[in-house]
Amino acid sequence: MADLPIRLRPVVEDDLVMFRRFATEPGLIGLDWRGFQDAQAVARRFAEDGYLGADGGRLMVEVEQEHVAAGVVTWQSGSYATGSYWEIGIALLPEWRGRGIGWRAQAMLCDYLFRHTPVQRIQAATHAENTAEQKSLEKAGFQLEGVVRAAEFRDGRWRDGMLYSRLRDDPWPR
Numbered sequence: 001m002a003d004l005p006i007r008l009r010p011v012v013e014d015d016l017v018m019f020r021r022f023a024t025e026p027g028l029i030g031l032d033w034r035g036f037q038d039a040q041a042v043a044r045r046f047a048e049d050g051y052l053g054a055d056g057g058r059l060m061v062e063v064e065q066e067h068v069a070a071g072v073v074t075w076q077s078g079s080y081a082t083g084s085y086w087e088i089g090i091a092l093l094p095e096w097r098g099r100g101i102g103w104r105a106q107a108m109l110c111d112y113l114f115r116h117t118p119v120q121r122i123q124a125a126t127h128a129e130n131t132a133e134q135k136s137l138e139k140a141g142f143q144l145e146g147v148v149r150a151a152e153f154r155d156g157r158w159r160d161g162m163l164y165s166r167l168r169d170d171p172w173p174r
């Protein structure tokens with residue numbers, strides 16, 4: 001089956017409905033559900049910088065033919081002693097998962113960030129039980145670096161994280 005053409009585009013006001021759903025519908029966001037979040041924060045951030053800030057942002061993953069937003073990709077700056085990196089994330093609505101969108105959206109976000117910012121490193125973390133995201137990251141050109149022990153408190157206990165990265169000079173996904 002041919003891949004559904006997708007593109008990344010900036011957030012518009014209508015997209016805030018999806019963000020509020022991710023903040024308030026238990027489990028919709030997937031394993032990253034951390035309890036109810038302030039749904040009003042979404043509009044405040046949109047008013048501040050349209051989700052395109054110097055330290056991070058969001059782009060919508062749009063299915064081109066249908067002009068429908070399938071989900072969102074995110075990036076946030078982080079730093080080690082002498083260098084900064086981006087940490088990326090993604091959440092697709094359930095009806096768009098498992099259709100080849102996730103890995104391509106994350107590869108497209110890497111292209112975008114490597115093109116428009118000078119970072120050498122993009123990292124992403126996921127959970128041991130999130131096979132879809134592990135495969136998706138590998139298809140998008142990421143390599144597993146290791147397990148970060150007790151990285152997050154989620155769903156009642158401390159859990160390990162799996163850390164991936166893609167460097168500017170790594171091979172591009174096919």
Ligand SMILES: CC(C)(COP(=O)(O)OP(=O)(O)OC[C@H]1O[C@@H](n2cnc3c(N)ncnc32)[C@H](O)[C@@H]1OP(=O)(O)O)[C@@H](O)C(=O)NCCC(=O)NCCS
Pocket residue numbers: 029030031032071090091092093096097098099100101102103104125126127130131132133135136139
């Ligand atoms: C994780 C997520 C982004 C993956 O995107 P996706 O569009 O569903 O995945 P893709 O269709 O691009 O699939 C990529 C690979 O994962 C595999 N895959 C997809 N869903 C899978 C599942 N539920 N179980 C096992 N493998 C799966 C695909 O078969 C494909 O591998 P293949 O080419 O070897 O067949 C998406 O499912 C999602 O938004 N999930 C909820 C939010 C989330 O978990 N975000 C990441 C937080 S760390």
